[in-house]
Amino acid sequence: MDYYDKIEELKRQDLLRSVKDRDCRTGRTITIAGREFLNFSSNDYLGLASNPVIVRAAQNALMDFGHGAGASRLLSGGTSLHAMLEDKTASFKGADKAVMFNSGYAANTGAIPALTDAHCAIFSDALNHASIVDGCKLSAAKKYIYKHNDLNHLETLLRKSQNPPTNTFVITESVFSMDGDVADIYNLHMLCRKYDTVLYIDDAHATGVLGNGKGALAHFNVTPDNNIIQMGTYSKSLGSVGGFVAASEAVIDYLFNTARSLIYSTALPASAAAASLAAIDYVVAHPELISRLRGNITACRRMLLSKEFSVSMDLTPIIPIVLDSTVETLRISGRLLDSGIYVPAIRPPTVKTPRLRISISASHEQADIAHLANALAEARK
Ligand SMILES: Cc1ncc(COP(=O)(O)O)c(C=O)c1O
Structure with a gap:
């Protein structure tokens, strides 16, 4: 070539x-x-990437834990700061538990194929981010693309897929990264309940922006439950780096065991976790x-x-x-x-x-x- x-x-x-x-x-x-x-080109929507409080938190962790993590999370790459960040993320998102990934891209390309197999069907919005598209490509599930934000089209596809019965996942961004429009999370949630479908929300651009910073579920007054999976990043409004998935305990424990982008990659440094922790605290306090x-x-x-x-x-x-x-x-x-x-x-x-x-x-x-x-x-x- x-x-x-x-x-x-x-x-x-x-x-x-x-x-x-x-x-x-x-x-x-x-x-x-x-x-x-x-x-006017940055996703640092709250201006936290250079905020002295957050930079200092990272500096302190750098001095305490050094720079490189040295191993993947499942070996010895994690620190008490990684675990604290996961706990804080879970409570910020109203979920049982959370797991941190090296980026939002790694979260989607790790979690989607880990959670879905050949017995599953994925329904993905036509304008979903490349990391969701790539996560879907890595999954053995059957895939359906529904027209952007078109719940009628989604329902038509969901109805068709009921026979034979499968485990189904609807995947959407909450705030679309290139259009800035907002998915109708309330009615998507209703539809998912009607069809007993998991709702997987990429909250990358809603975290720190909507629902007092907690994201789309808080914005739409939807209470997280076992059939909702929230994915997000620390890299946009939170001005840091890394991705996460927040969901039920079973989902998160399963991801720790199966998500390849988590298992086969060196963990983020403790300084990144410290900065993200400080950023969540800062958003809540300000x-x-x-x-x-x-x-x-x-x-x-x-x-x-x-x-x-x-x-x-x-x-x-x-x-x-x-x-x-x-x-x-x-x-x-x-x-x-x-x-x-x-x-x-x-x-x-x-x-x-x-x-x-x-x-x-x-x-x-x-x-x-x-x-x-x-x-x-x-x-x-
Ligand atoms: C909707 C969406 N999901 C996931 C990602 C990936 O996040 P990260 O930049 O943390 O890898 C992005 C970033 O561009 C995004 O816009």
Whole structure:
């Protein structure tokens, strides 16, 4: 295979990706190649990644436990901090028990194939994240894709799959990572109860954002039960690194025994667990941070609507501006860079329709958001 030819082909289609590394902490602004930009590209929605309280917690653990974990969790890679984080995650999510993974990607690609076998059926939303898609590919279960957020279509598929009877799983993101819309978790839960189906929720972008930070179940007033599995990450609003699954004791004990991405990979360092622990405590102790994020989200969506961009009023920090073509998306992203604003262009195969993906943070100022809206309106001309 000639990879140079493949790279040339990607270039021809305006699909070649390049890495933009920072020279600084992540935050309201970032510096890339010596130039400072207002940062609308980060999932650090609460600005916790550089928060001194959280950085200090990681520093202290680094001094106490050293850097590398040295082994996988099931050997000697874990520490008391890993176990404390799992306990805290379980109570934060209202679940019996939780298990930590090295990333959200590792959580989905580990948990989904471990929990499902050839006797199971998985019903997955058409816009689910690549880590769910890959987890499903690794599973021996029969797979059905339902139209995005379409509960009628899901029910039609669920009805068809009742014969022969199987163990069924509905898998959805709660806040969709590229569209910023919210799955109807309340009615999904009702449907799952009707069909005796497990509901597996990827709460990556709802944790720290919805339901006072506890995520989608709290937002929709749904009480966790044995048929609900909550997956999430520490890497977005919690400003840290790692993924988790929170569920019944049986599910978590089974994952400790069967999830390959957990068993066959070196554990995260204790400093990562310490930072995530401190971040959960910080979110609980500082509800004003989520209020500030919400104010920024509403302000940004309103400003964009006033400039006639087609955006929803969802309460989520991911605001897509869907455009006609990849060329146009790259052009506008480039114009924004010229105005000192970094909004990444998201292209196929990550999404079907190219878009600018604006990420709002509690660390933004109102003036930053006004500058973004004005620059976008200018760039569109
Ligand atoms: C919905 C969703 N699930 C899972 C992940 C993976 O999480 P992590 O970045 O911690 O690997 C992401 C991150 O992009 C995501 O958006």
